[in-house]
Amino acid sequence: MTPHPLRVHLEQIAPLTDGEFDYILGHFMPRAFRRHQFVVQEGMAVPGDFFVVKGCLRAYHTASDGKESILQFATENWWVTDYDAYYRERPATISIDCIEPCELLCLSLLNREKLCAELRGVEHFFRKKSNAGYVALQQRILSLLTTNAAERYEQFAAQYPHLLQRLPKTMIAAYLGVSRETLSRL
Amino acid sequence: MTPHPLRVHLEQIAPLTDGEFDYILGHFMPRAFRRHQFVVQEGMAVPGDFFVVKGCLRAYHTASDGKESILQFATENWWVTDYDAYYRERPATISIDCIEPCELLCLSLLNREKLCAELRGVEHFFRKKSNAGYVALQQRILSLLTTNAAERYEQFAAQYPHLLQRLPKTMIAAYLGVSRETLSRL
DNA sequence: ATTTCGGTGTGAGGTAGGTCACAGCCTACA
DNA sequence: TGTAGGCTGTGACCTACCTCACACCGAAAT
Numbered sequence: 001m002t003p004h005p006l007r008v009h010l011e012q013i014a015p016l017t018d019g020e021f022d023y024i025l026g027h028f029m030p031r032a033f034r035r036h037q038f039v040v041q042e043g044m045a046v047p048g049d050f051f052v053v054k055g056c057l058r059a060y061h062t063a064s065d066g067k068e069s070i071l072q073f074a075t076e077n078w079w080v081t082d083y084d085a086y087y088r089e090r091p092a093t094i095s096i097d098c099i100e101p102c103e104l105l106c107l108s109l110l111n112r113e114k115l116c117a118e119l120r121g122v123e124h125f126f127r128k129k130s131n132a133g134y135v136a137l138q139q140r141i142l143s144l145l146t147t148n149a150a151e152r153y154e155q156f157a158a159q160y161p162h163l164l165q166r167l168p169k170t171m172i173a174a175y176l177g178v179s180r181e182t183l184s185r186l
Numbered sequence: 187m188t189p190h191p192l193r194v195h196l197e198q199i200a201p202l203t204d205g206e207f208d209y210i211l212g213h214f215m216p217r218a219f220r221r222h223q224f225v226v227q228e229g230m231a232v233p234g235d236f237f238v239v240k241g242c243l244r245a246y247h248t249a250s251d252g253k254e255s256i257l258q259f260a261t262e263n264w265w266v267t268d269y270d271a272y273y274r275e276r277p278a279t280i281s282i283d284c285i286e287p288c289e290l291l292c293l294s295l296l297n298r299e300k301l302c303a304e305l306r307g308v309e310h311f312f313r314k315k316s317n318a319g320y321v322a323l324q325q326r327i328l329s330l331l332t333t334n335a336a337e338r339y340e341q342f343a344a345q346y347p348h349l350l351q352r353l354p355k356t357m358i359a360a361y362l363g364v365s366r367e368t369l370s371r372l
Numbered sequence: 373a374t375t376t377c378g379g380t381g382t383g384a385g386g387t388a389g390g391t392c393a394c395a396g397c398c399t400a401c402a
Numbered sequence: 403t404g405t406a407g408g409c410t411g412t413g414a415c416c417t418a419c420c421t422c423a424c425a426c427c428g429a430a431a432t
Binding site for chain 2: 133138
């Protein structure tokens with residue numbers, strides 16, 4: 001029997017006994033979503049942090065003129081939510097929806113803090129994960145500050161080759177901060 | 187006697203006994219820097235993560251054409267380093283220098299991990315801190331994706347009013363990703 | 373006292389990328 | 403099997419912002 005994807009993911013940072021993993025998994029709520037379905041919707045409460053078992057999602061902000069900017073994509077073994085709203089227990093200011101049918105594991109803030117308090121390994125995992133995420137966002141900021149549309153697209157293609165085929169170009173443009181048309185002209 | 191600024195800072199997230207704080211402080215190396223002095227220099231090893239007791243710094247990237255983009259400012263009670271290089275123990279890819287004379291506390295990666303392993307409160311503190319930092323960077327990315335020069339400057343002024351007087355406009359421009367001249371025209 | 377230099381304002385002109393509009397092509401679904 | 407809607411390409415125009423150039427000012431340095 002192949003190990004659970006969440007277990008593989010956690011154990012890349014913190015080793016776990018069978019009992020510990022079962023205990024952890026029990027704090028996640030499995031949820032399935034259809035294509036185009038909202039996982040988090042602007043203005044609504046955020047039910048948890050979502051670990052992606054299968055599928056593809058986008059977290060995006062909608063401006064008053066209707067233009068959408070994509071903050072993050074998420075595929076297998078990524079985590080996604082509106083972190084600002086999640087940590088502070090406020091209504092969401094961004095929306096997250098499914099680009100493909102999704103199987104997710106939802107971890108409520110209460111359960112996250114409970115697990116972190118009870119199991120050192122879990123708090124260690126989330127610290128390391130957050131550190132890595134911070135670094136990745138810094139790099140994206142530098143990319144936005146220093147490079148033009150073509151260079152950003154190249155960087156994206158080099159960093160996420162698997163997403164190139166999986167995502168419509170329109171969405172990649174909304175992630176890179178470029179218009180659909182400009183991206184189309186390479 | 188007024189409590190140590192680092193202690194105040196840590197205790198906003200994790201309460202500490204006198205003994206614990208003394209033990210923690212013993213893992214930091216106090217260092218003083220002059221105006222314009224490098225704290226971290228591109229290509230060199232990163233000695234640690236720096237807690238700012240006093241002063242003002244900038245972390246910036248220099249492009250091949252010499253143009254500087256500022257990733258982060260740091261003043262009293264902020265942390266700053268090249269996190270990518272620090273966590274991965276690689277040579278720095280950004281530089282950090284002092285805008286004012288600085289008193290810093292340097293925490294090596296070894297001591298950070300040691301403290302995190304020995305004291306729950308410390309690991310908890312760094313997890314929370316990293317989470318908050320992640321959210322702040324997400325907001326900056328959204329700002330870069332969705333707003334123009336004037337709006338970004340307004341947001342910056344609203345968020346960091348004390349930095350407006352403390353920093354030359356040229357640097358604020360390099361932080362916002364706008365030319366000095368455009369910022370000058372408001 | 374004079375010079376240098378960092379910081380700032382402002383004008384003129386250039387350009388990367390935005391906006392708008394239309395057309396072609398799929399897939400899905402009735 | 404027709405039609406509607408998502409995705410992409412492309413042309414024509416427009417504009418926010420960049421670049422270059424010069425001028426002014428105050429603080430520091432000699």
